[in-house]
Amino acid sequence: MNDLTNNAVWLEWLLEGVHRAQWALLQMLHATGMTGEVDGQPAWPFAMRIAGENLLIDQAQARQFAISLAVVAGVALLLAVSIFWRRKRRWLWAGSVLALLLAPWPSAAVLFTEAHPTSFHASSIPFSDRTIARGAAHYAALCVQCHGANGKGQGALASAQKVWPPNFASPLLWRRADGDLLWAIRHGVKGRDGAPTMPAFASSVGPDEAWELLHYLRALAAGELLSATGNWPQPVHLPDMQLRCQRAHKTQLSQWQEQRVLLLTADPKTLLPDPRMVTIWLPERDVEQVPDNVDCVVADAGRARQAMALVNGGSRIDDTQWLTDRRGWLRARNARGAAAWADDDLLCKSPLADVEAGPGTKNDDQLTRIIRTMDAEPVRFVKGGRVH
Numbered sequence: 001m002n003d004l005t006n007n008a009v010w011l012e013w014l015l016e017g018v019h020r021a022q023w024a025l026l027q028m029l030h031a032t033g034m035t036g037e038v039d040g041q042p043a044w045p046f047a048m049r050i051a052g053e054n055l056l057i058d059q060a061q062a063r064q065f066a067i068s069l070a071v072v073a074g075v076a077l078l079l080a081v082s083i084f085w086r087r088k089r090r091w092l093w094a095g096s097v098l099a100l101l102l103a104p105w106p107s108a109a110v111l112f113t114e115a116h117p118t119s120f121h122a123s124s125i126p127f128s129d130r131t132i133a134r135g136a137a138h139y140a141a142l143c144v145q146c147h148g149a150n151g152k153g154q155g156a157l158a159s160a161q162k163v164w165p166p167n168f169a170s171p172l173l174w175r176r177a178d179g180d181l182l183w184a185i186r187h188g189v190k191g192r193d194g195a196p197t198m199p200a201f202a203s204s205v206g207p208d209e210a211w212e213l214l215h216y217l218r219a220l221a222a223g224e225l226l227s228a229t230g231n232w233p234q235p236v237h238l239p240d241m242q243l244r245c246q247r248a249h250k251t252q253l254s255q256w257q258e259q260r261v262l263l264l265t266a267d268p269k270t271l272l273p274d275p276r277m278v279t280i281w282l283p284e285r286d287v288e289q290v291p292d293n294v295d296c297v298v299a300d301a302g303r304a305r306q307a308m309a310l311v312n313g314g315s316r317i318d319d320t321q322w323l324t325d326r327r328g329w330l331r332a333r334n335a336r337g338a339a340a341w342a343d344d345d346l347l348c349k350s351p352l353a354d355v356e357a358g359p360g361t362k363n364d365d366q367l368t369r370i371i372r373t374m375d376a377e378p379v380r381f382v383k384g385g386r387v388h
């Protein structure tokens with residue numbers, strides 16, 4: 001899941017810097033009226049954007065780009081100096097031009113990628129059991145005939161397409177910028193020859209519906225990857241859901257910000273209180289009472305169970321517990337009811353983490369080790385050139 005290893009901190013800074021610079025440019029153009037809005041958010045007015053995702057793959061070019069940016073900063077300094085140092089001005093200017101010419105600029109083909117007006121859009125609706133269910137309904141009506149029930153591109157009409165529909169049980173949805181995926185759904189995809197390869201759905205799918213579709217696809221793809229590989233190589237959030245809580249005035253899971261969450265379908269009777277996490281019971285049918293030893297119970301059990309079945313790869317979700325980190329990423333699953341956790345239950349981890357089950361001593365119980373590893377190895381991945 002982790003594209004960024006610890007020795008690439010400079011790259012992370014570069015990608016985040018590039019993203020922020022473009023984002024700031026977009027906000028400025030929008031604030032000064034130089035670009036309008038599309039689908040409710042400022043429209044990127046250029047045909048290209050800097051492709052952080054390419055720099056991630058081609059790190060030699062990324063390094064060249066970083067050096068060139070440093071040269072540009074140096075040149076800016078020289079020019080500032082030249083304002084005051086008139087006698088040497090000519091030399092300083094000549095030196096600046098030379099430095100810019102000699103800088104190891106990366107190739108434009110790597111540095112830039114095609115952009116759309118929505119390239120920098122972020123989802124306007126939450127990733128929740130409700131939006132996933134709505135996305136599922138749109139998908140069954142409009143997309144399944146090509147993309148297939150499991151999103152692997154095996155729909156009935158797939159073979160009749162010019163290009164085979166992609167396999168969503170892959171890093172695709174985690175690599176591409178959300179805004180570019182939104183554009184693909186509403187405005188279609190064109191091949192190299194400019195002819196459409198996927199039809200446009202803007203007339204039947206509004207921006208909100210398109211976000212719902214993307215939420216559904218992400219949950220579906222995470223689940224398919226889980227059943228294929230035994231873990232979540234691409235991270236997925238615990239979907240938001242409605243709650244009834246006993247001591248807290250919370251009605252949504254998302255209101256438990258910055259907390260680890262344990263969601264369980266297993267019988268909560270044997271659950272011991274654990275101050276390290278919020279405990280939420282997902283019963284089989286809606287219940288009136290919140291049992292004493294959990295913090296909350298899910299209010300709409302049927303809908304939440306559907307969403308959890310999806311991210312769980314369609315396998316049965318009875319007797320299961322899921323654990324999130326403090327940022328809401330699903331990190332571990334224990335499908336053995338009330339039995340103790342095992343190290344292998346950590347399903348979303350960085351390649352660095354499984355060398356050793358995180359810092360800690362041999363005497364820690366497994367759940368403690370999972371929590372330590374989770375905290376020591378936060379989820380990091382690059383999407384559309386942006387670090388998440």
Ligand code: HEC
Pocket residue numbers: 138139142143144145146147157161162163164165166176180181184185189190191197198199201205213
């Ligand atoms: C008529 C067949 C067809 C239908 C219907 C269809 N798609 Fe596609 N879709 C494709 C094909 C073919 C591609 C691959 C296009 C390419 O790579 O050039 C694709 C690609 C995509 C992609 C990836 C775009 C990218 O940037 O790589 C997404 C996301 C997607 N489809 C979502 C949807 C959704 C959501 C729906 C339903 C609203 C849908 N598709 C309906 C055929 C279809």
